[in-house]
Amino acid sequence: MALRTAGSVLVVFLWSVAAVLEQNGWSVTYTTHSICTLKGSSVDLSCTYTYPSLYKVTTTFWFTKIDAVEKYVSLSDNPDYKGRVTYRSDKRNGHTLKITDLRESDSATYKFRFITDQTGGKYYGKPGVTLSVTDLQVKVTTTWWSTTLTCSTTCTLTDNLNPTYIWYR
Structure with a gap:
């Protein structure tokens, strides 16, 4: 009971800090x-951010992983993304x-972080953007009179709800 109460208090406290x-x-x-989106394509993830007017933002970046204790790794410094990411x-x-x-290995939750010129002036947005990268999968169904090709993905493509597929023989 005490453990459950402590957990509830922690959740409320963390939520309160985020709200503040x-x-x-x-x-x-x-x-x-x-x-x-599809494997081999490109994607833009966007956000806007706010901070107190007395602060000046010195660093901005996106990340998916936190190494060690509170060490956020910018995607531009991550070897898995070398030459494939740009920030605007x-x-x-x-x-x-x-x-x-x-x-497909790029499938992850991406978060934006900014750092200011003031001590403790750091923030990142939760929950972030969940990116799912899928490849096209072709299912072949053959009967004695016809062959049917069905193209599918593991998730619904965000920018193209009714994609057009061109088949070559």
Whole structure:
């Protein structure tokens, strides 16, 4: 019982901290929370962020992993993404991550982080953007009079709900 209560208090406390941070001007808002796209294609993940006006942002980056204790690894420094990621910022606190030549291993939750010139002035947005990278799968069904080819993916493609497939013999 005491353990369950302590867990509940911790959850409420963490939620309260997140709410206070957002109320005090710290936030990251993602354009979308889930994307499904094809292997070999490119994707843009976008967000906007806010922070108190007395601060100046010095560093911005996207990450999927946290190494050691609170060490966030920028995708631009991750060898798995070498030469495939670019960051774009605008003057209205918008930020876009572009990943090219997508691989199925790129499927992950991507989060944006920014660091300011003030001690403790760091923030990243939860829950992030979940990217699912899928490959086309072809199912062949043959009867004595015909052959049917069916193309499918493991998730519904975000930007193309009714894709067109061109078949070659």
